[in-house]
Amino acid sequence: MALSLKKHPMPEQAPEVRAHNFNEVALGYDEETAVAEAERCLHCKIPQCRKGCPVEVNIPEFIAKIKERDFDGAIAKIRESNALPAVCGRVCPQENQCEKHCVLGNKGESVAIGRLERFAADREMAQNKEVKPIDYAPDAQKVAIIGAGPAGLSAAGDLARRGYRVTIFEALHTAGGVLSYGIPEFRLPKDAIVKKEIANLEKMGVKIEVNTVVGQLYTIDELMEEEGFDAVFVGTGAGLPHFMNIPGENLNGVYSANEFLTRCNLMKAYRFPDYATPIRVGKKVAVVGGGNVAMDGARTALRLGAEHVYIVYRRGEEELPARKEEVHHAKEEGIDFQLLNNPVEVLGNDKGWVRALKCVRMELGEPDASGRRSPVAIKGSEFELEVDTVVMAIGQGPNPIVASTTPGMDTNKRGNIIADETGATTKPGVFAGGDIVTGAATVILAMGAGKKAAAAIDEYLKKKRG
Numbered sequence: 155m156a157l158s159l160k161k162h163p164m165p166e167q168a169p170e171v172r173a174h175n176f177n178e179v180a181l182g183y184d185e186e187t188a189v190a191e192a193e194r195c196l197h198c199k200i201p202q203c204r205k206g207c208p209v210e211v212n213i214p215e216f217i218a219k220i221k222e223r224d225f226d227g228a229i230a231k232i233r234e235s236n237a238l239p240a241v242c243g244r245v246c247p248q249e250n251q252c253e254k255h256c257v258l259g260n261k262g263e264s265v266a267i268g269r270l271e272r273f274a275a276d277r278e279m280a281q282n283k284e285v286k287p288i289d290y291a292p293d294a295q296k297v298a299i300i301g302a303g304p305a306g307l308s309a310a311g312d313l314a315r316r317g318y319r320v321t322i323f324e325a326l327h328t329a330g331g332v333l334s335y336g337i338p339e340f341r342l343p344k345d346a347i348v349k350k351e352i353a354n355l356e357k358m359g360v361k362i363e364v365n366t367v368v369g370q371l372y373t374i375d376e377l378m379e380e381e382g383f384d385a386v387f388v389g390t391g392a393g394l395p396h397f398m399n400i401p402g403e404n405l406n407g408v409y410s411a412n413e414f415l416t417r418c419n420l421m422k423a424y425r426f427p428d429y430a431t432p433i434r435v436g437k438k439v440a441v442v443g444g445g446n447v448a449m450d451g452a453r454t455a456l457r458l459g460a461e462h463v464y465i466v467y468r469r470g471e472e473e474l475p476a477r478k479e480e481v482h483h484a485k486e487e488g489i490d491f492q493l494l495n496n497p498v499e500v501l502g503n504d505k506g507w508v509r510a511l512k513c514v515r516m517e518l519g520e521p522d523a524s525g526r527r528s529p530v531a532i533k534g535s536e537f538e539l540e541v542d543t544v545v546m547a548i549g550q551g552p553n554p555i556v557a558s559t560t561p562g563m564d565t566n567k568r569g570n571i572i573a574d575e576t577g578a579t580t581k582p583g584v585f586a587g588g589d590i591v592t593g594a595a596t597v598i599l600a601m602g603a604g605k606k607a608a609a610a611i612d613e614y615l616k617k618k619r620g
Contacts, residue, residue: 157194158194158262159258159261159262159263160262160263161191161194161263161264161265161266161269162183162187162190162191162266162269164180164181164182164183164266164269165180165181165182165183166179166180166181167179167181169483169486169487169488172340172487173453173456173457173487173488174457175340175457176338176339176340176424176457177339177340178339178340178341178343179340179341179483180244182269182272182273182276183269183270183272183273185223185225185277188220188269188270188273188274189220189221189223191265191266191269191270192217192218192220192221192265192270193221194258194265195214195217195218195221195258195265196257196258197214197218198214198257201213201214202255202256202257203252203253203255203256203265203267204252204255205255206250206251206252206253206254206255207235207251207252207598208251208598208599208601208602208605209235209236209242209308209598209601209602209605210235210605211231211232211235211236211252211271212231212234212235213252213267215231216228216229216231216232216270216271216274217265217267217270219231220270220273220274225274225277225278226278228270228274229274229275229277229278232271232274232275235605236271236601237307237308237310237311237312237351237355237601238304238307238308238311238333238351238601239271239272239274239275240272240275240276240279240347240350240351241304241333241342241347241348241351241597242268242271242597242598242601243268243269243270243271243272243273243274243275243276244268244272244341244342244347245333245337245341245342245596245597245598246268246596246597246598247477247596247598248267248268249264249477249478249479251598252267252268253265253266253267253268279346279347279350284357285354285357285358286357286358287357287358287359288314288315288317288358288359290317290319290359291317294317294318294319295318295319295384295385295615295619296318296319296320296321296382296383296384297313297318297319297320297321297383297384297385297386297387297611297615298321298322298323298377298378298381298383298385298386298387299313299320299321299322299323299386299387299389300322300323300368300374300386300387300388300389300390300556301322301323301324301325301331301388301389301390301391301588301590302322302324302329302330302331302352302362302364303330303331303332303333303389303390303391303588303589303600304331304332304333304389304588304597304598304600304601304604305387305389305391305587305588305589305590305600305601305603305604305607306322306324306331306387306389306588306604307322307329307330307331307351307352307355307601307604308600308601308602308603308604308605308608309387309389309587309604309605309607309608309611310322310355310360310604311355311358311360312604312605312608312609313608313611313612314355314358314359314360315358316608316612318611318612318615319359319361320359320360320361321360321361321362321363321383322360322361322362322363323363323366323368323372324362324363324364324365324366325365325366325367325368325390326364326365326420327364327365328364328420329352329362329364330344330348330349330352331389331391332391332597333348333597334348334419334420335412335415335416335419335420336412336415336416336419336447336450337419337450337597338415338418338419338450338453338454339419339424340453340457341450344419367555368555368556369555369556369558369559369560370555373559373560374386374388374556374559374560374563374581374584375560375561378583384583384615384618385583385584385585385611385614385615386583386584386585387577387584387585387586387587387604387607387608387611388556388571388579388584388585388586388587388590389586389587389588389590389600389603389604390552390553390556390590391552391588391589391590391600392550392551392552392589392590392593392594393412393550393552393553394412394550394551394552394553394554395410395411395412395413395546395550396410396546396548396549396550396551397410397546397548398442398497398546398548400497400498400499400500401499401500402499402500402501402502402508403500403546405500405502405506405507405508406502406506406507406508407434407436407507407508407542407543407544408500408508408543408544408545408546409543409544409545409546410545410546410547410550411441411443411447411448411450411451411545411546411547411550412550414433414451414454414455414545415447415450415451415454417431417433418433418454418458423458424454424457424458433458434543435455435458435459435460435543436460436508436541436542436543437460437461437462437542438460438461438462438463438464438540438541438542438543439452439455439460439462439463439464439541439542439543439544439545440463440464440466440492440497440511440539440541440543440544440545441455441463441464441465441466441544441545441547442466442467442497442511442544442545442546442547442548443465443466443467443546443547443548443549444465444467444469444473444474444475444476445474445475445476445547445549446475446476446477446480447547448465448467448476448545448547449465449476449477449480449481449483449484449489450480450547451545451547452464452465452484452489452545453483453484453487453489455543455545456487456488456489460543462490463488463489463490464489464490464491464492464539464541465484465489465490465491465492465493466492466495466496466497466511466513466539467491467492467493467494467495468494468495468496468516468529469493469494469516469518469526469527469529470493470494470518471491471493473518473526473527474493492513492539494515494516494517494518494529495513495514495515495516496513496514496516496529496531497511497512497513497544498512498513498514498536499511499512500512500544501538507542508541508542508543508544509540509541509542510538510539510540510541511538511539511541511544512536512537512538512539513536513537513538513539514531514532514535514536515531515532515535515537516529516530516531516532517529517530517532518530549593549594550594551568551569551570551593551594552565552568552569552570552571552589552590552593554569556571556590557569557571560581560584562580562581563579563580563581563584563586564579564580568593570590570591570592570593571586571590571591572591573585573586573587573591575606576606576607576609576610577591577603577606577607577610577611578610578614583614583618585607585610585611585614586607587600587603587604587606587607588600588603588604591603
């Protein structure tokens with residue numbers, strides 16, 4: 155049988171149906187499709203795909219096991235490196251990582267590595283297998299992790315497997331970080347996926363203390379000197395929203411994407427009135443930005459009942475930083491892309507509510523330092539977009555609370571913690587990784603940083619113990 159140069163398509167809810175519900179869009183491969191997709195793997199002598207995986211999953215081996223229908227073996231192989239496979243199979247930008255390096259991609263479409271990972275993880279979850287608790291030594295050293303997001307959860311899983319007693323301190327009332335508050339239900343189901351992955355870590359023996367703000371309840375010094383922790387990992391992410399600082403951003407009806415998505419995802423506004431979280435979405439919504447968070451905000455607004463949703467982005471389609479899949483899904487659902495436009499003012503009515511977004515048309519000039527062409531305003535091209543809600547999705551930065559209460563731990567001018575390639579900060583015994591170090595990035599890069607830091611903490615504590 156000739157080798158197919160095309161991936162097996164992912165079954166999905168129809169756009170006209172899913173635009174009105176919060177159920178997961180992608181439905182997952184069945185066994186036959188997964189095996190058929192695994193058979194497309196060339197099993198290269200020098201596999202390139204592994205180069206693109208931040209958590210170093212042995213991709214060829216787990217795909218070979220799916221091909222042999224050894225599905226238990228496949229997920230066991232993935233879990234050797236990845237603490238959250240059902241999450242990664244859904245939200246990783248595989249097209250820029252493992253699949254980008256797939257040799258088959260030179261002639262056709264790369265192997266659907268992410269979809270196969272999701273298949274193996276979902277099948278394991280459906281079986282509700284018992285996770286064995288770790289048998290800790292009586293004198294096991296203790297590690298504190300600040301933040302239960304992707305970086306913290308990844309570090310926790312690796313450290314627990316190495317025999318350390320791990321406690322995660324999470325500021326919010328639910329663990330998961332951006333997995334719980336940022337990524338919408340229709341991309342990443344909370345009860346079916348996120349909570350189960352976190353529960354598996356707890357079954358291994360990882361303790362999670364929620365509603366615990368480190369920097370207020372404890373400082374890092376207190377955790378180490380009074381609570382007996384031998385090392386600390388900081389994975390507090392980037393949860394402080396950025397605004398454009400244009401007139402009218404303080405009007406009623408202007409949200410940061412962070413608040414908008416947190417209300418909907420973490421606080422379950424999409425299930426109002428079953429959950430008492432109000433969220434006002436008008437008839438016409440403008441989401442400012444072009445990344446995955448902007449796509450999430452726009453697609454969420456649509457599902458909450460908005461009649462018309464715009465994406466307003468100052469560059470063109472080629473420059474959109476969001477995953478191509480997310481852009482494709484948004485377009486299928488009817489999101490209106492207003493590209494090469496930049497907001498200059500939010501306009502309000504006499505009652506202090508948004509009535510329009512004033513924008514200026516842009517054109518692309520010379521490339522900037524990053525190689526992307528810089529947008530330049532076209533003089534006299536201002537126009538008004540009639541909207542009653544504006545969501546600012548232009549990035550977020552680090553919350554300063556941990557760094558400001560930790561003497562000896564240096565930060566850069568943006569407030570990000572300074573750490574070396576292993577995650578070690580300038581304060582002995584304290585490591586950091588993920589968005590708090592790099593600025594806002596992807597789930598899998600944060601997980602990779604947590605994994606690296608876990609290895610460095612292991613090395614540090616072995617030396618400390620002598």
